[in-house]
Amino acid sequence: MKITKSPIHNRVNTIFIPVSDLQAAAKWYCHLLGQEYNPEEVKEPVYNMKINHTTGVLLDAGPPGKKQTVKPSAHPLFNFHTEDIDSSFQFVKELEYSVHSDIQRFEDISFFTIKDADENIIMICTG
Incomplete structure (x- = not known):
C-alpha cells in the first residue's frame, strides 16, 4: 500500500x-x-x-x-498528566472522588484511575 x-x-x-x-x-x-x-x-x-x-x-x-444516557467505556480513553502521582492521589481523595484503581507504579510511569459521576474512567498519569 x-x-x-x-x-x-x-x-x-x-x-x-x-x-x-x-x-x-x-x-x-x-x-x-x-x-x-x-x-x-x-x-x-x-x-x-x-x-x-x-x-x-x-x-x-x-x-x-x-x-443523555451515558454508556462509559470500561477503560480510560485518555489521561490527565501529573508530575506527582502521590499528591494527585491524595488530592482526589480529599475531593472525595471515586477512586477506581490505586496507584500502579512502573519504572517509567505511574497512574491511577477515578470515575466521574457518569462512570467515565479518567486516568491520572505520570510519564
Whole structure:
C-alpha cells in the first residue's frame, strides 16, 4: 500500500466526554483541574474546559433539552498528566472522588484511575 500525504493532522485536537448533567460535570472537572467553577459560563449542550495545551476537553451533554444516557467505556480513553502521582492521589481523595484503581507504579510511569459521576474512567498519569 502506497502511503500518501494525509490532510489529517497527526495530533489529538479535542477529547469529548459524554455527560448526563453538564453543570455537575463542569463543576467536577473544574475542581479536579483546580479551576474556578462559574455556573453562568456553562451553557447547554457543551462546555469547553479551559485546558493549557493544544488538546481540548469538551463536556458533551448531547442534544439540547434531552437528558443523555451515558454508556462509559470500561477503560480510560485518555489521561490527565501529573508530575506527582502521590499528591494527585491524595488530592482526589480529599475531593472525595471515586477512586477506581490505586496507584500502579512502573519504572517509567505511574497512574491511577477515578470515575466521574457518569462512570467515565479518567486516568491520572505520570510519564
